[in-house]
Amino acid sequence: MSEKITINFTVNGEKEQREAVVGHTLLRFIRNELHLTGVKEGCGIGECGACVVLLDGKPVNSCLVLAVELDGRELVTIEGLSKNGELDRVQQAFIDHAAFQCGYCTPGMILSARALLDRKPNPTDADIDEALSGNLCRCGAYQEIRGAIKASSGK
Amino acid sequence: MAELKTVGTSIPRKDAIEKVTGLAEFIEDRYMGPMLYAKMKKSTVAHAKIKNIDASRALEHPGVKAVLTGKDYPNMIGLYLIDRTFLAVDKVRFWGEPVAVVAAVTEEAAAEAVELIEVEYEELPAVFDPREGIKPDAPIIHENLADYEIVPIFYPKPGTNIANHFKLRKGDIDRGFEEADMIIERDYYVPQMQHVPIETHKAAVQWSPDGKLTVWSTAQSPNVVRQLLSKSLDIPMHKIRVISSYIGGGFGCKAGASIEGLLVPIAQKYPGHIIRIVFSREEDMQGTFTRQALYSKLKTGVRKDGRITALQYEMIWDGGAYTEYGVNIVRAAGYSSTGAYDIPNVKTDSYCVYTNNSIGGPVRGFGMCEMQWGIERQLEAIARELDMDPLEVRKLNGMKEGSTTAAGQVVHDLDYDQCLQVVADKISWGKKESGSEGKFRGKGIAGLVKCPAQPSNAASSAIIRINEDGTAHVMIGATEMGQGMLTAISQIASEALNIPVDKIDIKVPDTDFTPYEWQSVGSRITYTCGTSVKRAAEDALGQIYCVAADLLETPQEDLSFDGKKIFSTKDPEIKATIREVADSCKKCTGEGIAGPIIGRGSYVPTNMTNLDPETGQGNPGLFYCFGATGVEVEVDSETGVITVLQLASSIDAGKAVNPQLCEAQLHGGTIMGLSTALYEEVRFDKGIMLNRNFTDYKIASIDNTPHIDSFILETPETKGPYGARGIGEQPMIGVAPAIANAVCNALDIEFNTFPLTPERVWQAIKDKKNSGA
Numbered sequence A: 001m002s003e004k005i006t007i008n009f010t011v012n013g014e015k016e017q018r019e020a021v022v023g024h025t026l027l028r029f030i031r032n033e034l035h036l037t038g039v040k041e042g043c044g045i046g047e048c049g050a051c052v053v054l055l056d057g058k059p060v061n062s063c064l065v066l067a068v069e070l071d072g073r074e075l076v077t078i079e080g081l082s083k084n085g086e087l088d089r090v091q092q093a094f095i096d097h098a099a100f101q102c103g104y105c106t107p108g109m110i111l112s113a114r115a116l117l118d119r120k121p122n123p124t125d126a127d128i129d130e131a132l133s134g135n136l137c138r139c140g141a142y143q144e145i146r147g148a149i150k151a152s153s154g155k
Numbered sequence B: 001m002a003e004l005k006t007v008g009t010s011i012p013r014k015d016a017i018e019k020v021t022g023l024a025e026f027i028e029d030r031y032m033g034p035m036l037y038a039k040m041k042k043s044t045v046a047h048a049k050i051k052n053i054d055a056s057r058a059l060e061h062p063g064v065k066a067v068l069t070g071k072d073y074p075n076m077i078g079l080y081l082i083d084r085t086f087l088a089v090d091k092v093r094f095w096g097e098p099v100a101v102v103a104a105v106t107e108e109a110a111a112e113a114v115e116l117i118e119v120e121y122e123e124l125p126a127v128f129d130p131r132e133g134i135k136p137d138a139p140i141i142h143e144n145l146a147d148y149e150i151v152p153i154f155y156p157k158p159g160t161n162i163a164n165h166f167k168l169r170k171g172d173i174d175r176g177f178e179e180a181d182m183i184i185e186r187d188y189y190v191p192q193m194q195h196v197p198i199e200t201h202k203a204a205v206q207w208s209p210d211g212k213l214t215v216w217s218t219a220q221s222p223n224v225v226r227q228l229l230s231k232s233l234d235i236p237m238h239k240i241r242v243i244s245s246y247i248g249g250g251f252g253c254k255a256g257a258s259i260e261g262l263l264v265p266i267a268q269k270y271p272g273h274i275i276r277i278v279f280s281r282e283e284d285m286q287g288t289f290t291r292q293a294l295y296s297k298l299k300t301g302v303r304k305d306g307r308i309t310a311l312q313y314e315m316i317w318d319g320g321a322y323t324e325y326g327v328n329i330v331r332a333a334g335y336s337s338t339g340a341y342d343i344p345n346v347k348t349d350s351y352c353v354y355t356n357n358s359i360g361g362p363v364r365g366f367g368m369c370e371m372q373w374g375i376e377r378q379l380e381a382i383a384r385e386l387d388m389d390p391l392e393v394r395k396l397n398g399m400k401e402g403s404t405t406a407a408g409q410v411v412h413d414l415d416y417d418q419c420l421q422v423v424a425d426k427i428s429w430g431k432k433e434s435g436s437e438g439k440f441r442g443k444g445i446a447g448l449v450k451c452p453a454q455p456s457n458a459a460s461s462a463i464i465r466i467n468e469d470g471t472a473h474v475m476i477g478a479t480e481m482g483q484g485m486l487t488a489i490s491q492i493a494s495e496a497l498n499i500p501v502d503k504i505d506i507k508v509p510d511t512d513f514t515p516y517e518w519q520s521v522g523s524r525i526t527y528t529c530g531t532s533v534k535r536a537a538e539d540a541l542g543q544i545y546c547v548a549a550d551l552l553e554t555p556q557e558d559l560s561f562d563g564k565k566i567f568s569t570k571d572p573e574i575k576a577t578i579r580e581v582a583d584s585c586k587k588c589t590g591e592g593i594a595g596p597i598i599g600r601g602s603y604v605p606t607n608m609t610n611l612d613p614e615t616g617q618g619n620p621g622l623f624y625c626f627g628a629t630g631v632e633v634e635v636d637s638e639t640g641v642i643t644v645l646q647l648a649s650s651i652d653a654g655k656a657v658n659p660q661l662c663e664a665q666l667h668g669g670t671i672m673g674l675s676t677a678l679y680e681e682v683r684f685d686k687g688i689m690l691n692r693n694f695t696d697y698k699i700a701s702i703d704n705t706p707h708i709d710s711f712i713l714e715t716p717e718t719k720g721p722y723g724a725r726g727i728g729e730q731p732m733i734g735v736a737p738a739i740a741n742a743v744c745n746a747l748d749i750e751f752n753t754f755p756l757t758p759e760r761v762w763q764a765i766k767d768k769k770n771s772g773a
C-alpha cells in the first residue's frame, strides 16, 4: 500500500489534520480527500493554470505540488473565497463582466486574480497580463477578465 | 413587434454563481458510486495489422478487473458513415488508436497494467497526405468501405480512400470563364488544429442488472450519444440514459459520440460499478477529432470591373483514419463554397480522403475557416491583380438580399455590406500608417458567412412545467458548454411566458427526463431550441388562458396575463392568480377544470431540402449568419513577429438575446481565430502527432491577446425566435484571412497557409529579398 504521512494545515480558514499519500499531487488531494472539486485539472503538467490554488496567499499550480508539502501551510481554494454567502469582489466582478463561458478555467483565474490584487491593489494591464499569463482560457474570455480585474481594483 | 422585456437585455448568466464559486458540477466532480478506472492501450504505429494482443500479464496485475480488446467488441459506430469501432479490431489506422482498455480499482493499477499488454503489429504501407491518398494506387485504409452503412447524402468511392466526393455545379462554368477578363489561380493549405477545451473528454458508464445503461459524458449531444449507442449495441433507447453536466468547452470535439461506448462491455461484467475514463491532455489532443487539413485549388474568372464571373474550387481534405463525422464537413464546405459572395458560375469538387493521421472531425466553423481562408485570400489576390480596393471588391461581389449561395439557395435577412463597413471604419480603412524603423504596417479585412451544417430533419423540443406558484421549469436537451445557452433559452422562455427570468429554472439535460434535442452544434441552439421553447411557452400560455376563461367565465380574448395574474381587460376585478389557474377548480362548486399546465413545443426546419447529387443545388441552410473581421498589423522585418494593433469583429446576430453574452462569444471566437492564425498547427511525423501539450502546441493566452472592438448587427432573422440567429462559431472564420491580408498589405507577400509564425514570416521576407522582388 502507498505510504501515507500525517499533515496539519489550514484549508479555507479551518484547521485540518489528514493523511496524505506520499507521491500524490496536491490537486488530487484537494479533489479526492478534501472533496473540494472547484479546483480543476486541465493538463496535469503545469501548463494551463486550471488547478491554481493559493498556498500561503500565493498562487500555485496544484498539479505540480505534492500533497505532503501542504503540511504547516495555509490553503485557500475557490470554495473559500466567498465568506458567509458573500461573494468576493473578484467573483462578483467576473459575473458582472461575463468573464467566463464554460467556467472550467474560472476557479484558477479568479484565484490568480485575487492573489494579484492582494499584492497589487491597482494593477495595470501589463500586471494583469503577467500575473495571468499561465492561466489558459480556451473560451477566450480574456478581455472580460481584464475588465473584471480592473473593476475589482483598489481594495 | 411588441416591446421586448427580457430578450435583448444583458442579464447575468444563469450558471454564474455556481461557476465563480467552484460549485458548478462537471462530470468528474460527481460522486457516482463504486468506481473502476479505465486506461487505454494505444497503437504505436500508424497503419498495421494487429497480429496478436497478449493481455495475460495485465490481467494478473493486482487491482485489474478486466481487459477488453477489439476482438471481443467489434461493434461499429458513426454519425454519418459508420466506419469506426471503439477499439481497433483487425488493424490500426492511426498512431495512438486504442487497441485495448483496462479497468482497475485504481488509476495507477490501470496505467501499470496497460504497460504490460503486448501487441504485435505487422506494419502496412501508410498514407499521410490526402493528395497521395486520393491516387488510385494509394494503399487502401478502409478495405470494407463498400459495406459501411452511410446516410445517403454522402458519396464514398469504395476501392479508394475517398470517403465522400461532394460535387457542385452552378450556372455554366465554361461560360463564366469566357466572360472573364482575367483568370486567377492559387493553391492554399490549412493545417490540422486541435480544439483543446480546458476540460478533456471524460465518460463514465454503469450497467444495471435490469439491462439499463447509464452514461455520464462530456458529450455535446446526449441524444445523439443515446441514438448511436442504441444502434451500435442494439439496446432500446429507453434502456439508455445519458446524463450531461456542465461541459468545460466543446468547440466541436465533443460532438457526436466518441468515448462513451468504449467501456460498456466492462460495465456489463461488473453491474452496479461505475467505469470511468478521463482523457489526459495528450490523449485529448491525439485521440479525439482534429480539424481536418485542407489542400485547395482555386481558379476564379473576374471582369476588369472586379465582378467575379466564375469559381472553380477543388478541396482535398485530410479526413484522417475515420471520417464518420468528417464527411459532412466536406459536404458543408462544398455547398458553401462561394463564401459570402454571389458568384453565378461555380464548379466545386470537395473530397474527403482517408489518411493514417489522427481522426478528422468537427471544429468551430465546421469547414468554413478552412474553405473561406481560400475564398478570402483569393478575393485579396483579385484586388491586388486588378489594383482595386479589397473592400470594394468584397462589396461588389458580396451577397445581398435575394442573392444565391453556391447551392443556389436564396439568402434573406442580411446586411453583409454593413458587416464589412463597420470593421473597415473602425480600423480607418484606406489610411495607411507607416511603421517605425524596420517595421511594416498593413490593414486587412475578411468577410464570413456560415449556416448550421445540420441534416434537414435535425429536431428540437421543449417542455415547460408551470408550478403552482407561477414559477416555471424549462426542460430541453441542449448542453451548456460555455456558449450561454441556459441564459439565452431562459430569456426566450421568460419573454414568451411573460414570467420574470428569475422565476425560471433550467438545467442541463438527462435523456431520461429532458425532451429530444439533436445536437448542440452548428450555432443552432438559440434558433432551433429557442423556437421550440417559444412554442412550448405559447402552448403553456394558451392553456393558462383556456383554463382561466372557464374559471373566470370570461371570453379568452378579453383576458390578459401580466406575469402574476390573469385578468379581464374589460374588468380588472375579474382575475385569477396562476396558482388558482393551476389548481383550477371552480370556486363556487369545486368542480375540477384542468390539471397542471405543461407546455410542449417541437421544431424541425421546414426550409431545408436535400441537394441534387450531381449539382449540389438545393437549400442546405437553415439560416445564414454574416460577419467580418478587420485588422491592422505591424510586422517586424528583422524577427518576423506580427503585432496585432487593431482587431475589429462584426457579426449579424439578428437579435442579440443577451448582448453581453453575445459580445463575449464574439470575443471568444475572434481570439480562437487569432490563435489559429498566429500559433496553432498540429504537426505530424509519419502520423505521429508531435505537439501534444500546451508547451508544444501554443494557444493564445491573456498576454498575447489584443483588445477587440466588437460590433453586433441586428438584421432580424424572420423565422428566428424574436429575430435571433446563432453566432457561436462565426467570429472565428474571418480572423486568419484578415491577418494574412493585412500582412500581405504590409509586406507585399502572399501567404497561402497559416499560422503566420515568426519563422514563416521571416523566411518569406528573406525569400523575397533573395529573389530581388
Ligand code: FES
Pocket (backbone or CB within 6 Å): A040, A041, A042, A043, A044, A045, A046, A047, A048, A049, A050, A051, A052, A061, A062, A063, A064
Ligand atoms: S492542471 Fe495544473 S497547470 Fe494544468
Ligand code: FES
Pocket (backbone or CB within 6 Å): A099, A100, A101, A102, A103, A104, A105, A106, A136, A137, A138, A139, A140, A141, B198, B248, B249, B482
Ligand atoms: S471559460 Fe472556458 S476555458 Fe475559460
